[in-house]
Amino acid sequence: MARNIIVALDIGTSTVETVIAETIRGEDAPRILGVGVVPSQGVRKGVVIDLGEVMISIRRSVEEARKSSGVPVRSVWLAVGGSHVSVSSSRGVVAVSRADGEISPEDVRRVISAAESFVAKNPNKELLHIIPRDFRVDNESGIKDPVGMHGVRLEVDTLIVECSAPFLKNILKCVEGAGFAVEDYVFSPLAAARAVLTKRQKELGVMLLDVGGGTASFVVYEEGVPLHAGVVPIGGGHITNDVAIGFRTHVDIAEEIKKMYGSCLPDEFSKRDTVRLAEFLPEDQNALQGKTAEGISYPRRELAEIVSARLQDLFEVLHKELKKAGRSGLLPAGVILVGGTSLLPGLAEVTKRELKLPVELGRLQDFYEGVDEKTAPVLATALGMVQWAHWKTCEPEGATFTDKVRHVNKHPFMKWLRSLLP
Numbered sequence: 436m437a438r439n440i441i442v443a444l445d446i447g448t449s450t451v452e453t454v455i456a457e458t459i460r461g462e463d464a465p466r467i468l469g470v471g472v473v474p475s476q477g478v479r480k481g482v483v484i485d486l487g488e489v490m491i492s493i494r495r496s497v498e499e500a501r502k503s504s505g506v507p508v509r510s511v512w513l514a515v516g517g518s519h520v521s522v523s524s525s526r527g528v529v530a531v532s533r534a535d536g537e538i539s540p541e542d543v544r545r546v547i548s549a550a551e552s553f554v555a556k557n558p559n560k561e562l563l564h565i566i567p568r569d570f571r572v573d574n575e576s577g578i579k580d581p582v583g584m585h586g587v588r589l590e591v592d593t594l595i596v597e598c599s600a601p602f603l604k605n606i607l608k609c610v611e612g613a614g615f616a617v618e619d620y621v622f623s624p625l626a627a628a629r630a631v632l633t634k635r636q637k638e639l640g641v642m643l644l645d646v647g648g649g650t651a652s653f654v655v656y657e658e659g660v661p662l663h664a665g666v667v668p669i670g671g672g673h674i675t676n677d678v679a680i681g682f683r684t685h686v687d688i689a690e691e692i693k694k695m696y697g698s699c700l701p702d703e704f705s706k707r708d709t710v711r712l713a714e715f716l717p718e719d720q721n722a723l724q725g726k727t728a729e730g731i732s733y734p735r736r737e738l739a740e741i742v743s744a745r746l747q748d749l750f751e752v753l754h755k756e757l758k759k760a761g762r763s764g765l766l767p768a769g770v771i772l773v774g775g776t777s778l779l780p781g782l783a784e785v786t787k788r789e790l791k792l793p794v795e796l797g798r799l800q801d802f803y804e805g806v807d808e809k810t811a812p813v814l815a816t817a818l819g820m821v822q823w824a825h826w827k828t829c830e831p832e833g834a835t836f837t838d839k840v841r842h843v844n845k846h847p848f849m850k851w852l853r854s855l856l857p
């Protein structure tokens with residue numbers, strides 16, 4: 436019997452991650468068979484700038500995962516992120532079609548189409564998701580699934596996630612050029628949310644914040660549905676660049692210094708806490724700007740100040756976004772951090788202070804048996820993508836309507852998926 440293999444791919448600015456999993460009949464969750472994490476080349480702020488380099492990075496990442504899993508890879512489920520993704524909202528209204536006023540799945544489909552028709556047409560944009568946030572039947576709002584209810588007028592409020600059509604084409608071209616078909620694509624924080632958020636957190640109100648290399652992307656859930664989302668073009672790579680400038684050193688060295696000694700809490704260090712440059716240089720390269728590297732050291736306090744200054748820019752934007760969503764300081768389940776930059780010591784504390792919300796590092800939900808918890812924040816998007824694929828292929832009928840994030844693209848798979856919508 437053919438095995439049911441899921442391959443998830445997350446092409447980031449800093450790393451390309453592949454997770455290969457298998458769904459086994461009778462088991463609730465897919466089993467992770469292999470993981471590939473390689474440095475990403477040819478991507479900036481989540482946007483492809485060099486097709487050839489990206490193709491090579493994808494091949495390397497998939498190959499690494501394939502070697503440990505031992506299964507061939509033909510197609511992948513792709514996480515789509517980057518600063519070209521934009522989020523807005525749209526409303527739709529229809530008259531309930533049945534004479535007895537009972538709302539049918541067809542009415543729901545029509546009202547979502549009505550909301551879609553209000554999205555400004557732009558040939559340079561591709562609609563990734565149209566997510567119903569709230570239905571209203573006559574004057575009753577706050578309805579999550581209106582099918583079977585009675586009324587005259589059905590309204591929907593939706594969250595619209597769009598991306599740049601040319602940028603999406605480029606990324607699809609890279610995956611296909613690397614030799615893999617694309618099953619489907621999903622906005623990356625929606626995928627990551629599947630790996631680390633609990634149903635209860637999503638009901639209470641929570642922000643998933645993925646701080647990567649070139650971007651920070653987020654999605655805010657409340658009452659189980661995504662309320663708001665976005666991408667901020669600030670990530671760990673910018674912090675590294677600031678360290679390189681501040682300490683007048685090469686970016687590769689700055690990256691190592693940041694990862695080994697970086698922190699978001701300057702007050703934790705005294706003047707005596709320093710980092711020796713010589714620790715990061717090969718022996719034959721210890722001459723720098725006329726001085727020997729032996730004599731050069733950097734104060735850790737200053738390093739943490741550089742890190743914090745860049746993060747301030749991020750918090751300012753996030754604060755505005757939460758305000759826009761009307762949830763500033765008002766998410767009972769707080770912020771859940773993922774992404775490589777979430778490994779920076781003190782990020783949770785400083786996020787808590789700046790956003791005035793409880794903050795935790797993302798922990799994988801029970802179904803990822805065998806995945807090292809330490810890598811969880813970094814692999815969250817790819818792991819969540821596996822879960823997404825599992826859910827789409829195995830349990831479409833079991834999901835409630837509002838769980839279903841409708842994709843509006845030309846992919847034949849999505850036509851099939853759309854036909855499953857109640």
Ligand SMILES: Nc1ncnc2c1ncn2[C@@H]1O[C@H](COP(=O)(O)OP(=O)(O)OP(=O)(O)O)[C@@H](O)[C@H]1O
Nearest residue numbers: 447448449450647648649650671672774775776778
């Ligand atoms: N231990 C660590 N401490 C601090 N930063 C770290 C650590 N490990 C990785 N990072 C940073 O995490 C970033 C990469 O994270 P990640 O792999 O999530 O990004 P990405 O998905 O490739 O990028 P993006 O999502 O922005 O396109 C890099 O900037 C790297 O410096």
Ligand SMILES: [Mg+2]
Nearest residue numbers: 447448647648
């Ligand atoms: Mg990422």
